[in-house]
Amino acid sequence: MTALAAVPVFGWLQEMLSHDFIRNALLAGTGIALACGVVGHLVVLRNQVFSGDALSHVAFTGALAAFAAGVEPLLGLFGSTVLCALGMALLGGSARGRDVVVGTVFAWVLGLGVLFLSLYTTTRSAGNGSAGISVLFGSIYGLSARQAVIALLAGAGVAAVVAAIARPLLFASVDSDVAAARGVPVRALGMLFLALAGVAVAEAVQAVGALLALGLMVTPAAAVHRLCTRPYAAFLLSAGAAIACVWAGLTLSYAAQQLPPSFAIIGLAFAAYVMAAAASVARRTS
Amino acid sequence: MSITDLATAPIPAPSLDLLADLEQLLHYHFMRNALAAGTVVAVAAGVVGYFMVLRGQSFAGHTLSQVGFPGAAGATLLGLAPAAGLLVFCVAAALGIGALSESRSVERRAESAAIGSILAFALALGFLFATLYHGFVSGIEALLFGTFVGISDAQVLQLLVASLLLLAVMALMARPLLFASLDPEAAAARGVPVRLLSVAFLALLGVGVAEAAQITGTLLVFALLVAPAAAAQQLCARPQVAMLLSVLVALLVTWLGMAVAYFSPYPTGFYVTSLAFAAYLLARAVRWNAGRRGRRAGADA
Numbered sequence: 001m002t003a004l005a006a007v008p009v010f011g012w013l014q015e016m017l018s019h020d021f022i023r024n025a026l027l028a029g030t031g032i033a034l035a036c037g038v039v040g041h042l043v044v045l046r047n048q049v050f051s052g053d054a055l056s057h058v059a060f061t062g063a064l065a066a067f068a069a070g071v072e073p074l075l076g077l078f079g080s081t082v083l084c085a086l087g088m089a090l091l092g093g094s095a096r097g098r099d100v101v102v103g104t105v106f107a108w109v110l111g112l113g114v115l116f117l118s119l120y121t122t123t124r125s126a127g128n129g130s131a132g133i134s135v136l137f138g139s140i141y142g143l144s145a146r147q148a149v150i151a152l153l154a155g156a157g158v159a160a161v162v163a164a165i166a167r168p169l170l171f172a173s174v175d176s177d178v179a180a181a182r183g184v185p186v187r188a189l190g191m192l193f194l195a196l197a198g199v200a201v202a203e204a205v206q207a208v209g210a211l212l213a214l215g216l217m218v219t220p221a222a223a224v225h226r227l228c229t230r231p232y233a234a235f236l237l238s239a240g241a242a243i244a245c246v247w248a249g250l251t252l253s254y255a256a257q258q259l260p261p262s263f264a265i266i267g268l269a270f271a272a273y274v275m276a277a278a279a280s281v282a283r284r285t286s
Numbered sequence: 287m288s289i290t291d292l293a294t295a296p297i298p299a300p301s302l303d304l305l306a307d308l309e310q311l312l313h314y315h316f317m318r319n320a321l322a323a324g325t326v327v328a329v330a331a332g333v334v335g336y337f338m339v340l341r342g343q344s345f346a347g348h349t350l351s352q353v354g355f356p357g358a359a360g361a362t363l364l365g366l367a368p369a370a371g372l373l374v375f376c377v378a379a380a381l382g383i384g385a386l387s388e389s390r391s392v393e394r395r396a397e398s399a400a401i402g403s404i405l406a407f408a409l410a411l412g413f414l415f416a417t418l419y420h421g422f423v424s425g426i427e428a429l430l431f432g433t434f435v436g437i438s439d440a441q442v443l444q445l446l447v448a449s450l451l452l453l454a455v456m457a458l459m460a461r462p463l464l465f466a467s468l469d470p471e472a473a474a475a476r477g478v479p480v481r482l483l484s485v486a487f488l489a490l491l492g493v494g495v496a497e498a499a500q501i502t503g504t505l506l507v508f509a510l511l512v513a514p515a516a517a518a519q520q521l522c523a524r525p526q527v528a529m530l531l532s533v534l535v536a537l538l539v540t541w542l543g544m545a546v547a548y549f550s551p552y553p554t555g556f557y558v559t560s561l562a563f564a565a566y567l568l569a570r571a572v573r574w575n576a577g578r579r580g581r582r583a584g585a586d587a
Contacts, residue, residue, distance in 0.1 A: 263410045
């Protein structure tokens with residue numbers, strides 16, 4: 001270890017890892033990225049990107065409602081996204097003009113979030129003015145050891161559930177009619193999956209914030225989809241890409257302190273997506 | 287009256303005497319500017335929003351509004367007016383969406399994943415700009431959720447000019463656009479330049495979003511763009527009347543929202559979105575009721 005530390009890069013990494021906030025961020029970030037990568041692959045496959053977007057809006061309001069009421073923010077975060085995911089799955093259907101309903105409802109949900117934000121910052125003496133910003137854009141460096149362990153466990157749990165139902169879920173996602181005919185419980189799986197997506201969004205909010213949660217979930221998965229069509233391999237690649245983005249993003253923002261970690265993570269993910277898209281176009285034309 | 291003064295000043299209580307309240311509401315210059323700007327924006331948003339809902343392009347509007355955030359934050363970082371950044375980014379993104387949707391080879395699944403990725407990256411970029419500009423972190427909330435304090439005379443004038451230009455162009459292309467929106471194939475067969483109209487409309491939508499974002503903030507634009515138009519379409523099928531109705535609802539929502547927010551400690555964004563949502567629900571209820579009565583009359587006959 002000491003011999004390695006003599007190499008400048010390793011010495012620098014050792015110094016970075018000596019900070020508690022970095023260790024917590026890496027620990028939590030790994031679990032969060034695992035959940036987001038695995039769920040993100042299915043979100044892209046099932047074409048539910050906009051449901052993910054809607055869930056992240058709800059997460060903002062849920063977290064701030066918990067702040068304003070003075071209850072555990074994690075409760076508000078996970079509770080709101082999972083409940084809303086189940087509600088969306090129940091209402092379901094693909095009637096025309098649904099995007100109008102979604103748009104109207106979620107503009108109002110964000111408006112409610114603004115109300116909770118102002119309730120929190122004006123009425124609670126412990127309120128701090130940057131609560132809104134940290135919910136919107138994340139504060140991964142502010143996670144406590146306890147929160148980091150919860151995030152890691154929740155991420156591992158999501159990945160385990162997805163792994164357990166991967167086969168029927170993939171079948172139902174790729175061809176729901178045939179799957180239903182073969183006796184796969186398509187509707188129940190869809191509901192369970194949206195609930196998992198709710199958990200993944202709530203996880204992502206803790207790392208990169210409600211506004212960027214969609215990016216952590218969808219961008220690495222979308223990059224993998226450009227290059228890899230094998231569904232099981234894409235699971236692993238998508239999770240690996242998300243984890244790599246989080247680790248590299250945290251390192252980058254530690255090295256260049258003016259870069260906020262959430263920007264570094266999403267920026268790297270977007271760079272990976274652009275490169276993957278370019279590679280797939282190049283492969284198709286050659 | 288600066289923002290900090292406003293935060294510490296006692297909240298004016300409404301006397302419930304309408305005239306006296308109105309007088310109090312219009313007493314401050316900043317409130318008169320806010321109401322004037324809100325009026326101008328609501329008219330433009332009502333008209334553009336009507337076509338947006340008719341054409342099923344709500345998500346394009348959603349994307350445009352979020353792309354406006356890095357525009358405004360970037361302009362502030364460079365020392366320019368946020369409105370300029372908003373306008374440039376929104377119109378550029380509108381033209382980009384227009385170009386993207388032309389290449390039909392991309393499958394739908396890949397397209398929505400790409401839009402989601404671009405959305406998140408745009409917001410991340412806006413956050414970066416805002417943190418790079420020291421001391422601006424508090425301004426993020428104003429950009430995202432809107433504010434109606436501190437709108438200058440010059441800004442009201444700019445919004446007015448932008449709205450008038452937008453409405454003039456809209457009036458010129460309203461008829462062919464309506465045709466192209468309702469039946470694109472028939473319109474194309476009759477020689478209506480459907481593609482050109484579609485791109486031109488997206489650019490106008492960019493202008494409308496950039497305007498509305500200055501009142502409602504980039505995240506709450508939908509309150510003025512979608513909800514009034516969607517409510518109007520529930521109530522009325524005739525395009526001209528529905529468009530008027532959409533403008534009317536947008537105006538009411540803006541005026542009421544600002545007035546209530548003035549007399550209460552809570553933000554405008556909350557009231558405007560809630561009122562817009564209520565208007566939409568009311569319209570749905572009215573239509574549902576009318577439909578039920580219609581069915582019953584049909585059954586009786």
